[in-house]
Amino acid sequence: xxxxxxxxxxxxxxxxxxxxxxxxxxxxxxxxxxxxxxxxxxxxxxxxxxxxxxxxxxxxxxxxxxxxxxxxxxxxxxxxxxxxxxxxxxxxxxxxxxxxxxxxxxxxxxxxxxxxxxxxxxxxxxxxxxxxxxxxxxxxxxxxxxxxxxxxxxxxxxxxxxxxxxxxxxxxxxxxxxxxxxxxxxxxxxxxxxxxxxxxxxxxxxxxxxxxxxxxxxxxxxxxxxxxxxxxxxxxxxxxxxxxxxxxxxx
Numbered sequence: 001x002x003x004x005x006x007x008x009x010x011x012x013x014x015x016x017x018x019x020x021x022x023x024x025x026x027x028x029x030x031x032x033x034x035x036x037x038x039x040x041x042x043x044x045x046x047x048x049x050x051x052x053x054x055x056x057x058x059x060x061x062x063x064x065x066x067x068x069x070x071x072x073x074x075x076x077x078x079x080x081x082x083x084x085x086x087x088x089x090x091x092x093x094x095x096x097x098x099x100x101x102x103x104x105x106x107x108x109x110x111x112x113x114x115x116x117x118x119x120x121x122x123x124x125x126x127x128x129x130x131x132x133x134x135x136x137x138x139x140x141x142x143x144x145x146x147x148x149x150x151x152x153x154x155x156x157x158x159x160x161x162x163x164x165x166x167x168x169x170x171x172x173x174x175x176x177x178x179x180x181x182x183x184x185x186x187x188x189x190x191x192x193x194x195x196x197x198x199x200x201x202x203x204x205x206x207x208x209x210x211x212x213x214x215x216x217x218x219x220x221x222x223x224x225x226x227x228x229x230x231x232x233x234x235x236x237x238x239x240x241x242x243x244x245x246x247x248x249x250x251x
Contacts, residue, residue, distance in 0.1 A: 014055050021129040024048045029110055032076055033100060056125050067121055075113045078150055082109050085151040089173060105154030108140035115144035146180075149200075156206075163195035165213060170200045175225075177207035183230060199235070 027045045031038040046065055053061040083106060086099045093099055099106055111134040115127035127144035135141040139158035142148075146162045149170035154160060156176035162168070166180045182194035193213035202217050204210070205225040210217060217223065218235030226241050233239060 017052060017055055018129065018133075020048065020052055020055075021126065022133045024052060025111060025114075025130045025133050028114060029107070032072060032079070032110070032114075052126060053123070058123065058126075064118075064121055064123060068118060071117045075117060078113055079106075079110050081150045082106060082152050085153045085171065085173075086155075089153055090155060103157075104138040105140065105157040105160075108134050108138045108142060108157055108160075109148070109152055109154060112142040112144065112146070112148065116146070116148075119144045146195075159207075165193045166195040167197040169198060169219075172198050172200070172202050172204075174204040175206040178204050179209045179211075181209070181211050183212045196229075 024045065027041055027048065031042055031045055046069075049065055049068075050061045053064065058064075083096055083099045086103060086106060087093045087096050090099075093103075111130055115130040118130070119127040131142055131144050140154065140160045142160070142162040143164040143166075145164035146166040146168065148168045149172070151171045152168060153173045154175075155173065159177040160174065161179045161181060163181050168180075180196055180198070182189070184194075195213055196210045196215040196217060198204070198210075198217045199219035199221075201220040202223065203221075204217075204223040205227075207226045208223045209228045210223070211228075211230050214232070215230065216232045217229070218233055218237060220235060221233055221237040221239070223229065223233070224238070224240035227239050229239065
C-alpha cells in the first residue's frame with residue numbers, strides 16, 4: 001500500500017504585504033510632495049495603511065493614522081531643509097527640483113523620516129518594511145530607529161548602512177559606502193546603544209566605517225574616505241588614511 005505524504009504545517013506569513021508596503025510608501029511620498037496627488041489619493045493611502053495594520057494584527061489603526069497624519073507638515077519642513085542642504089552643498093545639483101525628483105539619498109531620507117515617526121508612535125514591523133523597500137531601490141539602508149537631525153545630506157547613496165541606535169545631529173554630510181555600525185552583533189545587546197553618534201557639521205567621505213555605541217565623532221570633523229574608526233574623535237579633527245600611490249611607466 002502506498003504511503004500518504006504527511007501534511008507539514010507551517011505558520012503563515014503575509015509575504016504579499018511586502019508589495020503592499022512598497023505601494024503604500026510610494027503613495028505616501030507622492031502625497032507629501034504633491035498637493036494634487038494628495039487630494040486624489042489621500043483617502044486611498046489611509047485605507048491602505050489601515051489594511052496593512054489589520055493584516056499585521058496591529059490594533060488602534062485609526063488613531064495611529066490620525067497621529068501619523070498630524071506629523072506630515074513637520075516632516076515636510078524637515079525634508080525641505082534636507083533638500084536645501086543638498087542643493088547648497090552639491091555642485092552637481094542644478095536646482096532644488098532636481099534634488100526632490102532625482103536624488104536617491106534624498107528619497108531614502110524622506111522614507112526614513114516617515115518610518116521613524118511610525119516607530120515613535122509604537123507601530124511595529126511596518127517601519128522596518130518601509131526602510132527595506134527604500135533599501136531595495138536606493139541602496140541605502142537606514143534603520144527606522146536611527147535619530148537624524150535637520151539638513152542631512154546623503155550624496156550618491158549606494159551602499160550606505162546606518163544602524164538602529166545611530167544618532168546623527170544637524171548639518172551632517174555622508175557619501176556612498178559609509179557604514180555607521182556596531183562592533184559586535186549579539187542579541188544580548190539589543191537594548192543597548194550599539195552605533196555611533198555623529199555631532200553637528202561632520203562630513204564623512206566614501207567607504208568610511210565608524211563602529212561602536214560609545215564612539216562620538218566631534219562636531220565639524222572630516223572623516224576621510226576608507227577610514228575605519230572605533231574610538232571617539234575630538235571636535236574639528238581631520239582623519240585620513242595615509243597611503244602612497246606608486247606610478248610606474250609602462251614600456
